[in-house]
Amino acid sequence: MPTPHFLAAAGAVVGIALTGRWKLQTGAGIDLAPSMHWPSPVLAIDxxxxxxxxxxxVEYRISPERREAFLVSIRDLEQQRRRDGAYSWDVFEDAAESGRFLETFMVASWLEHLRQHQRVTNTDRAxxxxxxxxGATAEPRVTHFVAAKFR
Structure with missing residues (x-):
């Protein structure tokens, strides 16, 4: 049994020597500092x-001629939202009003959402x-809904 272990260890050493000069660059140039640009949510309930x-x-108002480019760009938010704790994410288009879109995402708890505010990076902000x-004419409208408590 020592021979297979020796061969595996030797293979690992050879592999390290051959691939040591190639570094993972997936995070190069990314500003991971917290941006803290999300305002604190306003609460009217406990x-x-x-x-x-x-x-x-998050409600967006987009001119109809920019619809396709907007839909391509907003897909980048799904990865951010899910990485920061969302377990559900989608974008809806208003069937009655052209150019009105609603991005939705869900998190497990209020505390988890507050943590999202701290996880947003400067790269995310860009x-x-x-x-x-x-939607340069209007700032997106953000709303928060907490599951109702039944007594």
Whole structure:
């Protein structure tokens, strides 16, 4: 049995020697510092830290001629939202009003959403700012919905 272990160890050493000069560059040039650009949510109800789930909506107003480019760009937000704790994400288009879109994502609890505010990086902010440029006439409207408590 020592021969297979020796061969595996020797293969690992050879592999390290052959691939040591190639480094993973997936994070090169990415500013991962927290941007802290999301404003604190305004609360009119008591939202305990463990209360949830929480539905967050972001309403965008986009000119109809920029629709396709907007839909391509907003797909970049799905990865950000899910990485930062969202377990559901989607974009809806208003069937009655052209150019009105609603991004939705859900997180498990109010505390998890507050943590999202701290996880947004400067690189994330650049992506979000680029998407906001599609609706330059109005700032996106953000709303928070916490699951209702039944007594």
């Amino acid at each position: 939202a305990d830290a463990d209360r949830g789930p929480v539905l967050i909506t 992506v979000q700012d680029a998407i906001r440029e599609f």
